[in-house]
Amino acid sequence: MSKDYPIGLFDSGIGGTSIWKEIHALLPNENTIYLADSKNAPYGLKTKDEIIALSMKNTEFLLNKNAKIIVVACNTATTNAINELRSKYKVPFIGIEPAIKPAANQSKTQTIGILATKGTLNSDLFHEKLSHFTNVKVIEQIGHGLVQLIENGDINSPEMNELLESYLKPMIDQNIDYLVLGCSHYPYLIPQIKKIIPEHIQIIDSGEAVARQTKKVLEKHDLLSKTTEASWQKFYTNANPRVLESILNHEYSVFEKDF
Structure with missing residues (x-):
């Protein structure tokens, strides 16, 4: 070759x-x-x-x-x-794969959030990887609708912001200090995500x-x-x-x- x-x-x-x-x-x-x-x-x-x-x-x-x-x-x-x-x-x-390891190893609150698709969060491989990190509480959130909006070019739309707020606020309330982006589309949402989450929460992608x-x-x-x-x-x-x-x-x- x-x-x-x-x-x-x-x-x-x-x-x-x-x-x-x-x-x-x-x-x-x-x-x-x-x-x-x-x-x-x-x-x-x-x-x-x-x-x-x-x-x-x-x-x-x-x-x-x-x-x-x-x-x-x-x-x-x-x-x-x-x-x-x-x-x-x-x-x-x-x-x-979602970058669980660095988030789990560095979390000080022992609580991390993972935003991913249903297909990723329900997969056997994801659960197998997750089983190695019993030292932290992992809050999983399916990003319903996010990929479709990105594919339509609606990254900065009010609908996108509403969805992100509804997915991220519960994680913030549970004291996450790391947010793992478990979909390759989601890094394009980092500017909007940073407007919603406190500065101390670290965002990790792969x-x-x-x-x-x-x-x-x-x-x-x-x-x-x-x-x-x-x-x-x-x-x-x-x-x-x-x-x-x-x-x-x-x-x-x-x-x-x-x-």
Whole structure:
């Protein structure tokens, strides 16, 4: 496999670009292909079998584009499908999970909050990870409606603010000091979240950790690009490309493709 082949990433929509940005910042010489399955968002409301089927379809799209490694830039797809993907395909996979460990280890109030999709919070993998942190009280909150609003480009809408307040206020009242964002869409809500929560509450997402793990796995498989030429970045969506272009600050072209 060529070292110049791209890193492939997929998500249920535009949220995984928060992961892509961290990977591109750490590995600027790597070519990347990003796939937004916005037509089927949110994955969090689908069954495990549906999530696995969509994840396999996305994987095969990226493999047909010569992806040398695939980042499942979606918490719900990771927690429901990563084991099946790794058993079916030979390419290395990087998954993303809610960053419970740093929050649990650093919490002084022994109470942390996790905002995630229903699909993530109900998954076996999430509960298996959670079982290792019995030293803290974990307040789980499903972010009903958040992904849909982000996919529609309504990040700064009054409806978004109302939803966030209704999800975060109970956590604040229970004295959390860490808020874990368990969906790759949610980092785009950090400015609004910071207006609602007290300053002492720390927000944690998985982006930087995923980027470091991607580099580590590429090194392990001797797949890090050695080129000095400018890298290229390609973005595909099966929905309105304007929302994805906006999230990318109109710096990249987005290809609309039915997949």
